[in-house]
Each structure stands twice: as C-alpha cells, then as structure tokens.
Amino acid sequence: MTSTGPAISRHDLATSGLINVKKAHWNLPAAVLYEHALRRGEGVMASNGPLVVETGEHTGRSPNDKFIVEDALTRDTVWWGDVNAAMTPEAFQRLHARVTAYLQGRELFVQDLHAGADPNYRLPVRVVCERAWHSLFARNMFLRPPVDDLSDFEPGFTILHAPGLQADPAEDGTNSSTFIVIDFSRRVVLIGGTEYAGEIKKSIFTVLNYLLPEQDVLPMHCSANIGADGDVALFFGLSGTGKTTLSADPSRALIGDDEHGWSDLGVFNFEGGCYAKVIRLSAEAEPEIYSTTQRFGTILENVVAAPDSRELDLDDARLTENTRASYPLEFIPNASEAAQGGHPRNLIMLTADAFGVLPPISRLTPEQAMYHFLSGYTARVAGTERGMGSAPTATFSTCFGAPFMPRHPSVYARMLGEKIARHECHCWLVNTGWTGGVYGVGKRMKIQHTRAMVRAALDGRLAECSTEVDPHFGLQIPTHCPDVPGEVLNPRNTWHDKQAYDDMARELTRRFAQNFEQFAPYVGDEVKAVAIEAAA
Numbered sequence: 337m338t339s340t341g342p343a344i345s346r347h348d349l350a351t352s353g354l355i356n357v358k359k360a361h362w363n364l365p366a367a368v369l370y371e372h373a374l375r376r377g378e379g380v381m382a383s384n385g386p387l388v389v390e391t392g393e394h395t396g397r398s399p400n401d402k403f404i405v406e407d408a409l410t411r412d413t414v415w416w417g418d419v420n421a422a423m424t425p426e427a428f429q430r431l432h433a434r435v436t437a438y439l440q441g442r443e444l445f446v447q448d449l450h451a452g453a454d455p456n457y458r459l460p461v462r463v464v465c466e467r468a469w470h471s472l473f474a475r476n477m478f479l480r481p482p483v484d485d486l487s488d489f490e491p492g493f494t495i496l497h498a499p500g501l502q503a504d505p506a507e508d509g510t511n512s513s514t515f516i517v518i519d520f521s522r523r524v525v526l527i528g529g530t531e532y533a534g535e536i537k538k539s540i541f542t543v544l545n546y547l548l549p550e551q552d553v554l555p556m557h558c559s560a561n562i563g564a565d566g567d568v569a570l571f572f573g574l575s576g577t578g579k580t581t582l583s584a585d586p587s588r589a590l591i592g593d594d595e596h597g598w599s600d601l602g603v604f605n606f607e608g609g610c611y612a613k614v615i616r617l618s619a620e621a622e623p624e625i626y627s628t629t630q631r632f633g634t635i636l637e638n639v640v641a642a643p644d645s646r647e648l649d650l651d652d653a654r655l656t657e658n659t660r661a662s663y664p665l666e667f668i669p670n671a672s673e674a675a676q677g678g679h680p681r682n683l684i685m686l687t688a689d690a691f692g693v694l695p696p697i698s699r700l701t702p703e704q705a706m707y708h709f710l711s712g713y714t715a716r717v718a719g720t721e722r723g724m725g726s727a728p729t730a731t732f733s734t735c736f737g738a739p740f741m742p743r744h745p746s747v748y749a750r751m752l753g754e755k756i757a758r759h760e761c762h763c764w765l766v767n768t769g770w771t772g773g774v775y776g777v778g779k780r781m782k783i784q785h786t787r788a789m790v791r792a793a794l795d796g797r798l799a800e801c802s803t804e805v806d807p808h809f810g811l812q813i814p815t816h817c818p819d820v821p822g823e824v825l826n827p828r829n830t831w832h833d834k835q836a837y838d839d840m841a842r843e844l845t846r847r848f849a850q851n852f853e854q855f856a857p858y859v860g861d862e863v864k865a866v867a868i869e870a871a872a
Contacts, residue, residue: 340364343486345448345462352464352494352524353436359443361468363486366475366633369445372468379469383646385632386661388639389469391531394514395638395656397538398530399739401514409521414546415744427509428519428526434508435526438501439464445471448489449478451540453675454604457553457597461540462491466498473533473635476662478540479608479675493523493543495536501528518542533637533662537611538740541595544606546742554598554751557737559583560591560605560677568603568677569794570596572736573686574714575658578768580612581783582686582790584624589672592665598680598755605675608665614639615659617650621783624668625661634663679759682794685736688769690715690728692778693841695827696820697789698765698811699803703862705763706753710745710855710863711848712736717775728775730844732851746858753863764793765811772830774840788819808841809848810866 339348341362349360361372370387373379379389404414406422414420423431445465452458463474474495481489502513514529516539525539545555558572559579568591573579580593592605593612612625614636619626628634629650637660640652653659665671685708687694700708712733734745741748756763768786772778792798803812804826813826823829831837852867 341446343448343483345486345489347490349444349446349464352496353432354439354444354464356440357444358441361443361445361471363448363483364445364471366472369468369472369475372445373472376468378467380641380646382636382641382648384630384648386629386634386636386648387469387472388636388641388648390638390655391533394530394532396532396658397534397739398512398514398516398532400511401529402516402739403510403518404742405517405519405521407521414742419738420742423509423517425519428517431503431508431510431515431517431526432496432524435496435498435501435528438498439466439496442466447471447474447478448481448486448491449474449608450481451478451544451606452597452604453479453606454597454599454601456601457548457551457599457604459540459544459547460489460492462489462494463536464494464496466500467531469635470497470499470533470536473662474536476609476633476635476664477537477607477611491523493525493540495525495527495539497536498526498528499531503529520546533635534611534660537607541606542740542742544595544597545740548597549743549747549751552600554748554755555606556596556598557594557735557740558596559593560596560603560680561585561588562591562672562677563588563794566678567681567794568679569682569684570603570680571684571686572709574712574731574733574736575613577686577688577714578786579686580610580625581622582684582786584622584668585787586624586670588794589670590665590668591672591675591677602676602678603680605665608675610661610663610665610668612661613658614650614661615653615657624670628663628667629661631667634661634667636661679755680761682764683756683761684764684766684790684793685709686766686768687714689713689767689844690717690769690775691730691840691844692770692772692774692831693827693837693844694765694767694769694809695806695811695813696767696771696781696785696824697793697798697817698806698813699799700763700765700811701866702753702756702763703866704811705756706749706859706863707852707866708765709736709752710734710749710859711851712738713848715769715775730847734855744858745855749855749859762793762799766790771824771827773832778830785820785824789817792817808838808845
C-alpha cells in the first residue's frame with residue numbers, strides 16, 4: 337500500500353481490515369483535496385472558490401436505513417424501535433466484510449480528527465473515504481488535531497465510508513441498498529449506498545449521544561453562542577427553524593451551530609465546522625453565512641452552478657430544497673476560537689409553526705421547558721419534502737433530534753431538567769414560523785422581529801416585561817418587546833378570523849397531547865401537569 341500525506345498515523349488501516357489498499361492519502365489539506373476531487377470528476381469549483389458537488393438520489397438523510405448493532409453492550413441501554421433499529425452482530429460482520437472487500441484496491445482518503453472541543457470528553461475519530469470531497473467534508477466538520485500529534489493518533493471510532501457500495505437487503509439485513517450501521521462494541525461505523533455527506537457527521541453525533549450521558553454530559557442538538565460578558569445561550573431546534581441563523585449573531589461569539597455537550601464545566605462544541613441550509617440564502621438577512629458560500633474551502637451540496645460561468649444560484653431548488661454548505665467554523669468572523677463556554681444563562685427552543693398559532697416568543701417554566709424538549713415540535717410545509725400535500729404537517733422529534741438519540745428520551749430530559757434547575761437558566765419558546773394565519777394564508781415571521789425578540793431575551797430586558805397567559809398552551813407571552821410591534825406578540829391578534837385561530841390552536845394542542853402520551857410514564861407530576869394544562 338502506498339501512503340501519502342503530511343501526517344500518517346502509526347496506527348494504520350490494517351486494524352480496520354484494510355490491507356491491500358491501492359493508495360491511502362492521509363490528512364490532506366483542503367487545497368490538495370480540491371485537486372483530487374476535480375481530477376476525479378467529483379465536483380466543480382464555482383466562480384468564487386467553493387467546491388460544488390451533487391449527491392444524486394440522496395439529498396438528505398436516510399433515517400429508515402440506520403441501524404445499531406444489538407449485543408450485550410447495547411441490548412438494555414438503547415431505545416429500540418422505529419428510530420433505533422437493531423442489526424445482529426453476525427449481519428454486521430458480513431456487511432463489514434463486504435465494505436472492506438469493496439475498499440480494497442482503491443484509492444482512499446483518510447482523516448484523523450476529533451469530536452469534542454473539551455479535551456476531557458474528546459473522541460478521536462478516523463474517517464476513511466473513497467471520495468476526496470467527503471474527506472474534505474470530514475475535515476471541515478470535525479476538529480483538526482495539531483499535525484505533530486497525528487503520528488500517534490489512535491482512533492476511538494472509525495467510519496468506513498463507501499457510498500459506491502450498494503447493499504443487498506436479502507443478504508445484508510438492510511432495508512434498502514443504503515446503510516448506516518453503528519457498532520458500539522467494535523467502535524466502527526459503516527456507511528454505504530448514499531453520497532449525502534450529512535450521514536458522516538450525524539453518525540458521530542449519534543455515537544456521542546450514546547457515550548456521553550455515562551460521563552454526566554448532556555449531548556444536545558442545538559447551536560450556541562456567547563456574549564461579551566460570558567453569558568452563553570443555547571438554541572434548540574429541528575432543521576429549518578433557525579438554529580444556524582439566530583446563533584450567527586455578529587454581536588456574540590459563535591460556539592457552534594448544531595451539536596454540543598453540557599458538562600459540569602459548561603458547554604462545548606462537538607464539531608469544528610458548520611453544515612448550513614443555504615436555499616434562498618440572503619446576503620442582507622444572513623451576511624455571515626452567505627459569505628461562506630462565496631469562498632474557497634466551502635463545500636456546496638446540490639447548489640446549482642451555471643455550466644459556463646460557474647456562477648452560483650442559491651435560489652435554484654431544482655435538485656433539492658435541502659441545499660447545504662459545509663465550512664470550517666473559523667469562516668464565521670465572530671466564531672469562538674475555544675468553541676467552549678460556561679453554563680447557559682438562556683435556553684431557547686425554536687419551532688417553525690406552520691399552523692400560525694404559537695406565540696413568536698414566550699417564557700417557559702422549567703417544567704414547560706422539559707415538556708417542549710420532549711415534544712420537539714415543528715411543522716413541515718408543502719414543497720419541502722417529496723409527496724407532501726398542501727396542508728402543514730405537525731412533526732414531533734423528541735429532544736429536537738430523535739433520529740440521533742440512541743438512549744430513551746427520558747435520559748436526556750432528566751439531565752436537562754437537572755441542569756436547568758442547578759444553573760437557573762431562563763427558558764424561552766420562539767416561533768420562527770407563520771403569523772396571521774396558517775401556512776398559505778399567513779406570512780412567515782419577519783427575521784428582524786425574531787432577532788429583536790431573541791436579543792431582548794438574551795440581554796435580560798424581556799425577563800422584566802409583564803406577561804399574559806396563552807389560554808391554549810399555558811405559555812407566558814410578553815406584553816411588549818423593544819423593536820417589535822405589540823400586535824405581533826399575541827398570535828390571536830394577528831388572525832382576522834379569531835374563531836379559526838381558536839379552532840386551529842385547539843387542534844394543535846390535541847396533537848401535542850397525543851404525542852406526549854408516550855412520555856407520561858417517565859416524567860414527574862410537575863411535567864405531567866404541564867401536559868394536562870396544554871391539553872385542557
């Protein structure tokens with residue numbers, strides 16, 4: 337095997353069953369990975385420097401193709417079911433043999449990286465790819481150790497990434513030709529049958545979500561930033577709710593935009609990069625993120641570039657609504673170099689309510705925060721996913737990240753409740769969705785108003801405001817907020833048809849209550865009381 341690169345680990349690929357590799361490129365920098373990607377026809381370079389790639393059939397995650405190996409370690413600790421499907425050790429062994437056989441004799445790209453900015457909880461991760469651009473993605477998204485440390489790098493988890501390999505469901509025990517399989521005992525992840533790069537980062541997020549609770553660290557699907565006086569804010573939310581946008585505040589340092597841990601010392605980023613949605617991204621509304629799409633080192637997934645000029649069209653959704661940019665965290669001008677902070681002062685839960693009935697901002701009690709954390713509500717709208725009708729669809733993803741939570745949701749909720757109480761966090765629910773009516777009738781909340789409300793929450797002004805209680809959800813709605821028209825704050829006031837608002841609000845509370853029934857046996861009486869009040 338021929339090996340090249342600036343730093344090659346003495347812990348070679350043989351430990352992963354890869355012996356007869358044609359060539360292994362170790363820890364290549366971005367410029368060299370660009371050259372390999374262009375040479376191999378994996379993408380094109382756009383006019384301002386980003387690498388533009390297409391992911392083919394898979395333009396998003398494949399949740400139905402994700403498995404965890406069920407063995408003595410995981411049998412009683414994983415929340416088995418639709419989210420966490422089981423694979424036998426024997427089936428994994430056969431699939432692992434197929435993956436390693438497929439990768440033998442190929443040119444491979446290896447990155448030795450870290451997941452976790454706090455060295456006390458850092459996981460060494462090796463990513464072995466058959467594509468140069470996926471190797472660049474891994475380099476963007478994880479933390480890069482000093483080059484001098486790489487010769488002794490020993491992986492704590494290894495990803496074998498073989499997007500060109502199609503599984504045989506009958507032979508391999510998969511649901512389709514795509515597979516994402518995690519074996520916690522062997523500490524190996526197998527990914528195949530999909531070019532979508534997000535599976536790489538989310539597989540390690542899943543790994544950390546399993547490992548860290550045993551160390552009393554709460555893993556969280558959230559963004560985080562920090563103010564000049566050291567006050568940390570967390571932003572929980574599903575895709576499309578505004579985590580990346582709202583945390584990229586030029587007046588605050590960005591700790592990270594998607595995955596964090598909360599330990600006894602404070603908050604730390606799991607990643608070294610950002611993976612932002614960029615469809616219809618605006619230079620005026622989101623200048624920091626927009627600027628990353630115009631520079632060398634960024635990967636743009638499924639963004640359309642003109643064939644002749646290579647000029648980008650961020651508004652073109654012909655390939656997917658889920659266009660993405662992967663870039664190092666330092667591309668954001670105000671990114672925190674340490675990627676760590678103290679204990680949060682404010683915790684914000686984001687939802688994009690397409691039914692138009694949730695307040696744009698409301699104060700939560702600790703018990704309400706646990707209720708909404710377990711609920712993980714947002715709404716999908718027509719056009720964002722294939723096969724959706726014209727009406728909004730309520731989506732509940734517990735802990736705002738159910739597909740990545742191997743343990744029972746009550747484990748994470750209990751940890752969150754304890755940390756909120758211990759550190760006296762202010763908790764808020766922010767609706768970045770629709771106002772004045774349901775999707776198709778009302779309008780999307782103005783980003784300027786949302787930013788103003790979040791600023792007022794973070795600097796303490798909103799905590800001093802008087803509130804009124806929403807009769808449907810029991811939420812405390814501020815009666816005024818600086819730089820926001822008063823009529824915007826109470827959603828019922830924005831609807832022309834008040835009866836229609838009440839009917840829609842009651843329908844959404846019914847859906848909340850129905851969803852929460854599965855968690856009722858695992859929560860205390862205080863949280864159950866919130867559920868009863870919201871359903872009343």
